[in-house]
Amino acid sequence: MTVIVGASAAGLACAEALRRKGYTGPLTLVGAESHLPYDRPPLSKQVLSGDWEPARARLRSAEALSALDATLVLGDPAVHLDVPERAVHTASGRILKADNIVLATGLRPLTLAGQPTLRTVDDALTLRKRLLGCTNAVVVGDGVLGAEIAATARRMGVAVTLAGPQSAPMALQLGPRVASELASLHAAQGVSLRLGAAVTEVSEDGVLLETGEVLPADVVVVAFGSAPATDWLQDSGLTLGNGIVCDSRLRAAEGIYACGDVARWHHETLGRMVRLENRTNATEQGIAVAANILGADEAFLPVPYFWTDQFSAKIHVHGFVSPDATVVEGSASEGRFVVRYHRDGAVTGVLGWNMPKQARQHRAEISLRCPAGVAASTPGAA
Structure with a gap:
């Protein structure tokens, strides 16, 4: 049996990858919210503006979720993890034991004087x-x-x-x-x-x-920050520090894995611990965890990537930014350009402003072995 704690992008990606790769055992997704799994990037844009009804942000239809043959435990947050027993305890008193447990609980927003935040x-x-x-x-x-x-x-x-x-x-x-x-x-x-x-x-x-x-x-x-949702794991015995600390295989302990915003893992190419907060990473890590559960034993070595849409600008960032930036295609005056970030003669990242295809083409130039500055989408890099 596999239990995935977190029913958003990372958790769902892991569940789907397990089934796609041939896993036939019992599968349970535990979610703190009562909603079916939904995507978060549209919340600050299409849902907030009213361009989308909330249902349009759902990651999968009810029919697709049914075909996944997984038990959905929604509106019942996990409150304790027994690592030796590999058991997840929920707020309602459920105890879910498993051969493998995947932690994908994401982030909790920082608050200020009871003012509204935007996470759900x-x-x-x-x-x-x-x-x-x-x-x-x-x-x-x-x-x-x-x-x-x-x-x-x-x-x-x-x-x-x-x-x-x-x-x-x-x-x-x-x-x-x-x-x-x-x-x-x-x-x-x-x-x-x-x-x-x-x-x-x-x-x-x-x-x-x-x-x-x-x-x-x-x-x-x-909207000035967030923290990995690890409060419920304080007495678990797992190593916590700006997220759930994992090895290069996204493994936090024997039979325990983490993925998505909450995972802080050893990136073998960079040679340091990294935590990424972005939608693409959530999906990729979920898929990587599924592969390692099934015996792949592969290090997770992504080139960070994120995007944002604001007014007329569609911005795509690959890799790591640095103070040294050169426009290599287009121009700011045209409202379309590609920027190459570099340090010590090596390319650390690229950005496309209304030029997503061209930015992807330059992605191959990135060298993650170069000492990088700030990760473009890694608030938790260390």
């Missing part, structure tokens, strides 16, 4: 209602999620201010050169930018910055 489909629907009825919204957080929420809210006609400590939106994920272009795009679309200063307080008057400026707000959205 219910969060997206609640936030949409609040945005539609507000005059001024402040998004606290200048990373991927904060920038996407600000762009979506602005498209909804809301007056939006984006606040955060970085010099430009997504500077950590894009590097200073491209992040400045993103800042210009947001400003041109009417987003008010208050960047380079930390938020110190949220009150009835609005959002207080460390500069002393107060940003008036009917709605404050918190």
Whole structure:
């Protein structure tokens, strides 16, 4: 029997890969939410904007899930893991014993003074209602999620201010050169930018910055970070540290694996521990765990990749960013370009701004053996 804790992208990818590769044993997916498995990237864009009904974000139809021949335990979060017994205990009192356990519990958002966050489909629907009825919204957080929420809210006609400590939106994920272009795009679309200063307080008057400026707000959205959802594993005996610590095979202990945002594993090519927070990695890791459960014994060696859509920009990033960036195709003035990131003469990453095909073509130039700076999609890199 295999039990997968986490019924989102990584967990579902693992379950499907197990069946596809010939696994015939009992299979159980445990999910904290009552919803059928759904995709998270559309929440800050299509679902929040109202372009999609929530059902459209589902990863699979009910019929496809039925064909998977897996038991879905939804709305019943895992609360304890007994590693020696390989048993998952849930909030309702279930005890699920298995030969293999896969941990794919993802992230929990950091919160601020009870203000709304956006992690679940219910969060997206609640936030949409609040945005539609507000005059001024402040998004606290200048990373991927904060920038996407600000762009979506602005498209909804809301007056939006984006606040955060970085010099430009997504500077950590894009590097200073491209992040400045993103800042210009947001400003041109009417987003008010208050960047380079930390938020110190949220009150009835609005959002207080460390500069002393107060940003008036009917709605404050918190999007300044998240943490691996490992609280329930504190007494498990597993090694925890910025995620579930795994070997290069994504194995946390004998018969225990992790995948998705919660997994921190040894990347043999990079020679260090890495944790990736992105949709592509969740799927790829789920598939890799399934293969190793079935005896593949293969190291997981991805080139990081993520994308984001904001206003007219579709941005695709492969590999790792660095301060040294060169435009190798197109131009910012055209609104279409490819940037190559490099360090010590080696290419560490590439980015496409409305040029996804061309960015993929340059991906082959990336050398992961070069000492890299910040991973483009690795908040948990270390």
